[in-house]
Amino acid sequence: xxxxxxxxxxxxxxxxxxxxxxxxxxxxxxxxxxxxxxxxxxxxxxxxxxxxxxxxxxxxxxxxxxxxxxxxxxxxxxxxxxxxxxxxxxxxxxxxxxxxxxxxxxxxxxxxxxxxxxxxxxxxxxxxxxxxxxxxxxxxxxxxxxxxxxxxxxxxxxxxxxxxxxxxxxxxxxxxxxxxxxxxxxxxxxxxxxxxxxxxxxxxxxxxxxxxxxxxxxxxxxxxxxxxxxxxxxxxxxxxxxxxxxxxxxxxxxxxxxxxxxxxxxxxxxxxxxxxxxxxxxxxxxxxxxxxxxxxxxxxxxxxxxxxxxxxxxxxxxxxxxxxxxxxxxxxxxxxxxxxxxxxxxxxxxxxxxxxxxxxxxxxxxxxxxx
Amino acid sequence: xxxxxxxxxxxxxxxxxxxxxxxxxxxxxxxxxxxxxxxxxxxxxxxxxxxxxxxxxxxxxxxxxxxxxxxxxxxxxxxxxxxxxxxxxxxxxxxxxxxxxxxxxxxxxxxxxxxxxxxxxxxxxxxxxxxxxxxxxxxxxxxxxxxxxxxxxxxxxxxxxxxxxxxxxxxxxxxxxxxxxxxxxxxxxxxxxxxxxxxxxxxxxxxxxxxxxxxxxxxxxxxxxxxxxxxxxxxxxxxxxxxxxxxxxxxx
Ligand SMILES: Nc1ncnc2c1ncn2[C@@H]1O[C@H](COP(=O)(O)OP(=O)(O)OP(=O)(O)O)[C@@H](O)[C@H]1O
Ligand SMILES: [Mg+2]
Numbered sequence: 180x181x182x183x184x185x186x187x188x189x190x191x192x193x194x195x196x197x198x199x200x201x202x203x204x205x206x207x208x209x210x211x212x213x214x215x216x217x218x219x220x221x222x223x224x225x226x227x228x229x230x231x232x233x234x235x236x237x238x239x240x241x242x243x244x245x246x247x248x249x250x251x252x253x254x255x256x257x258x259x260x261x262x263x264x265x266x267x268x269x270x271x272x273x274x275x276x277x278x279x280x281x282x283x284x285x286x287x288x289x290x291x292x293x294x295x296x297x298x299x300x301x302x303x304x305x306x307x308x309x310x311x312x313x314x315x316x317x318x319x320x321x322x323x324x325x326x327x328x329x330x331x332x333x334x335x336x337x338x339x340x341x342x343x344x345x346x347x348x349x350x351x352x353x354x355x356x357x358x359x360x361x362x363x364x365x366x367x368x369x370x371x372x373x374x375x376x377x378x379x380x381x382x383x384x385x386x387x388x389x390x391x392x393x394x395x396x397x398x399x400x401x402x403x404x405x406x407x408x409x410x411x412x413x414x415x416x417x418x419x420x421x422x423x424x425x426x427x428x429x430x431x432x433x434x435x436x437x438x439x440x441x442x443x444x445x446x447x448x449x450x451x452x453x454x455x456x457x458x459x460x461x462x463x464x465x466x467x468x469x470x471x472x473x474x475x476x477x478x479x480x481x482x483x484x485x486x487x488x489x490x491x492x493x494x495x496x497x498x499x500x501x502x503x504x505x506x507x508x509x510x511x512x513x514x515x516x517x518x519x520x521x522x523x524x525x526x527x528x529x530x531x532x533x534x535x536x537x538x539x540x541x542x543x544x545x546x547x548x549x550x
Numbered sequence: 551x552x553x554x555x556x557x558x559x560x561x562x563x564x565x566x567x568x569x570x571x572x573x574x575x576x577x578x579x580x581x582x583x584x585x586x587x588x589x590x591x592x593x594x595x596x597x598x599x600x601x602x603x604x605x606x607x608x609x610x611x612x613x614x615x616x617x618x619x620x621x622x623x624x625x626x627x628x629x630x631x632x633x634x635x636x637x638x639x640x641x642x643x644x645x646x647x648x649x650x651x652x653x654x655x656x657x658x659x660x661x662x663x664x665x666x667x668x669x670x671x672x673x674x675x676x677x678x679x680x681x682x683x684x685x686x687x688x689x690x691x692x693x694x695x696x697x698x699x700x701x702x703x704x705x706x707x708x709x710x711x712x713x714x715x716x717x718x719x720x721x722x723x724x725x726x727x728x729x730x731x732x733x734x735x736x737x738x739x740x741x742x743x744x745x746x747x748x749x750x751x752x753x754x755x756x757x758x759x760x761x762x763x764x765x766x767x768x769x770x771x772x773x774x775x776x777x778x779x780x781x782x783x784x785x786x787x788x789x790x791x792x793x794x795x796x797x798x799x800x801x802x
Contacts (some may be wrong), residue, residue: 205667236710236742237668240675264741271737272678515646515691 182207184214189222191215193245196230199238208244215252223255228262239268246273310429310507314437317429326430328438336439340401344447347400352392352451356380356458359388364467373467377474378481380459386486389451390493391538393444394501398530402505405436406526409509410519418510428510437502444498445491452490485550493541497534504530554617556581556713556745557602562611564594564601571597573771575611577764581712584739584746584759586779588794589766595749598766599717602747603637604628616712633661636706637715640722642698644690650677650701651686657708676704680734696727703734714738716748720755728752732759753797765791 181199185192193211215221226242242261246269249256258266287295320326363379409432412418421428456478463469505526512522557579564572571594579585589595600606602613604620613620615631623631644653654673658664664672677683680700690698699719706714719735720728732755739746750756756763760779767774767790775782775791786792 201663203665203668204671205665208671236675236707237664237672240668240671243675243678244671264743267737267741268679271734271741272675272683274681278684513691517647 182210184211186216186221189220191221191224192227193224194227194230198232199234199241201235202237202241204237204241204244207241208248211245212248215248221254223257224249225257226260228260228265231262234265239265242269243272306511307507310510311503313427313429314433314503314506317427317434320430321434326434327426328430328434332431333435333439336436337443339404340397340440341443341446344397344400344443345450348393348396348447348451349454351396352384352389352454353458355388355392356384356455356460357462358458359383359455360459360462361466364462368467373463374469374473374477376459376463376467377469377477381456381478381481382483382486384455384459385452385482385490387490387493387538389455390448390490390497391534392455393447393451393494394497394534395531397440397444397447397497398501398504398527398534401440402501402526402530403523405502405505406509406512406523407519409506410512410522413510413512414514414516414519432510433502433506436506437499440498440502441495442498444494444501448491448494452487489545489550493538496537496541500533500537501530504533553581554614555579556583556616557747558614558617559602560612560614562601562613563609564597565609566597570609570771571768572766572773575773577773577776579713579745579747579762581745582739582743584736584748584761586756586760586763587747587749587766588751588756588763588779588791590768590794591751593766593768595766596717599715599747599749603635603715604632633709634712635715636709636711636713638699638702638706638717638719640717641695642690642702644698644701644705646690649687649689650682650693650704653690653701654705654708657705661709672708676707677701679707679738680704681730696723696731699723699731700734703731707738710742711744713745713747716746716750718750718752719748720750720752725754728755729758735759751794753795756795765794767791 181195181197181202183194183196185194224245242265246256258269261269317326321328360376360380364373364376367373367375367379409418412432418428418432421431460471460474460478463474464471508522508526508529512518555578559575559577562572562575563570564575587595587598597606601608607621611621616634618627618631620628620631644650645656648656651670651673654676655669658669658672662669674683674686677685680703682697682700682704685693685697685701690701693701716735719731723731735746735748736759738744746759748755748759756779762777763775763779763782764773765775765782766772767788769790775787779795782791783795786795
């Protein structure tokens with residue numbers, strides 16, 4: 180036993196022997212607390228380290244905990260017999276302590292939590308609305324040539340969400356067209372109506388699937404990158420710098436991105452429509468023995484300009500949603516490394532949710548007008 | 551047996567591409583020393599520190615840490631040496647997703663055999679040593695810059711290092727906090743016997759804490775002065791060090 184506890188009259192002595200390297204603090208601490216006589220009056224607790232040889236900070240930790248216990252119980256103690264450096268370290272641990280600010284907020288009950296949640300939702304809504312407001316005014320300013328839209332930023336964003344997205348958009352929409360045709364064909368074949376695969380794919384892609392696929396791809400690709408870029412700028416205090424220079428964040432960061440995406444989205448939607456039909460055609464021609472000319476004839480018959488414009492309109496709306504979500508969460512990003520990740524996730528998820536919600540609303544409205 | 555110096559640097563050349571910062575430098579740091587690396591901005595102090603801590607490799611030269619060749623050691627030996635070195639980065643470099651307690655516990659969990667409970671005792675001692683007792687459950691974002699430095703120091707102390715490196719510890723601190731940090735560094739040096747290697751150009755701090763120092767001279771790419779800063783001020787070996795130690799004032 181490297182520590183022995185000795186009680187002499189009103190004094191209590193801790194005697195240490197040997198090495199205290201990688202020493203088990205908790206069990207020794209328990210022993211100490213147990214051997215402290217409960218009721219007997221103790222004047223001073225002191226230490227004997229004559230036979231102490233080597234020690235590391237686990238030993239200091241132990242002594243520190245012992246002193247904490249002693250202080251809590253309001254007992255007397257003396258550090259006299261400790262080696263100088265040990266004594267110094269212990270004194271240091273109690274000296275100059277900064278006082279933690281008032282205790283951290285406690286867990287609240289469920290009623291409080293609901294109220295808290297409601298308040299947070301409300302303030303988030305307000306923040307979102309004022310962000311949209313600000314962006315709207317930026318656009319007005321842009322129309323009257325009062326906003327600074329840096330051409331470089333705009334072209335960079337346009338290049339990023341236009342040409343660089345063509346590959347992935349083409350591939351995915353081709354596959355979607357292919358799947359749509361394949362699944363449809365299985366059903367239509369039972370009626371011998373496989374030729375209508377062409378109409379199915381055309382109407383499906385052009386009216387809504389093209390726009391939705393592009394929307395989802397661009398939310399993951401460009402929306403996320405907007406949020407990450409602006410979020411990192413927030414972390415580096417670049418956004419603050421802009422604000423203090425009096426440059427509206429919405430002009431400088433949001434405008435170029437929204438403009439770029441709003442221009443790119445309809446074009447990408449057309450591309451997706453075309454690639455989807457191509458995917459459908461490859462199924463029809465290769466698997467269903469439809470001749471190419473037949474396929475194109477039925478596809479062309481099914482193609483209708485209203486549907487086309489509805490699809491393109493969705494593309495534009497999705498572009499606005501994605502860039503708003505990306506920029507909003509980027510600008511409202513926290514100040515540490517995690518927060519950029521959180522902002523990116525939120526941007527993508529909320530963009531997709533809003534796209535679905537808005538699609539529903541548009542569909543209902545169009546139905547009212549019989550479009 | 552003569553104990554080898556904590557750090558011995560031989561014939562070290564520091565360069566980025568063909569831009570040489572330091573040519574054939576030699577110096578050694580005694581055990582228990584407080585060793586200051588001085589030099590003008592851009593003279594390569596931080597780069598030298600990166601090399602001493604194994605983050606980058608020098609163009610050429612030899613570094614012995616506690617007598618072991620650091621650069622040519624096996625990976626395991628290098629890791630063992632690095633475990634004996636603590637580093638305080640300029641901004642504290644605390645992990646923002648962890649509480650202070652978790653930050654300090656991390657190296658202990660990784661490299662020691664202590665039980666969970668013992669680790670928490672060690673953590674509270676380290677925090678108390680730097681004056682942050684009771685801040686265990688705070689996140690780095692909830693404390694001030696000076697506190698972050700202290701917490702970073704607590705983490706650097708976690709494994710009872712033999713050598714502690716500091717890159718500009720007093721940068722961004724108010725004079726009082728920076729004096730407190732200086733005192734803390736001297737206390738740690740005195741009671742734990744830790745060797746401190748400090749990059750700084752804070753003259754106050756240099757004259758208060760330094761036992762030894764070197765001056766990296768950007769014009770000659772050499773160590774143009776070495777020794778105790780008070781001595782260097784009395785008998786400056788060249789004009790650059792004199793200007794540095796007197797803030798460029800009163801030279802003829
Ligand atoms: N990764 C790098 N690649 C190329 N050059 C570099 C690199 N890092 C630093 N340098 C150059 O090396 C020189 C020394 O840089 P270092 O950061 O070591 O200076 P310092 O002495 O720490 O300066 P300060 O006091 O300003 O921190 C600088 O001129 C810098 O431009
Ligand atoms: Mg530096």
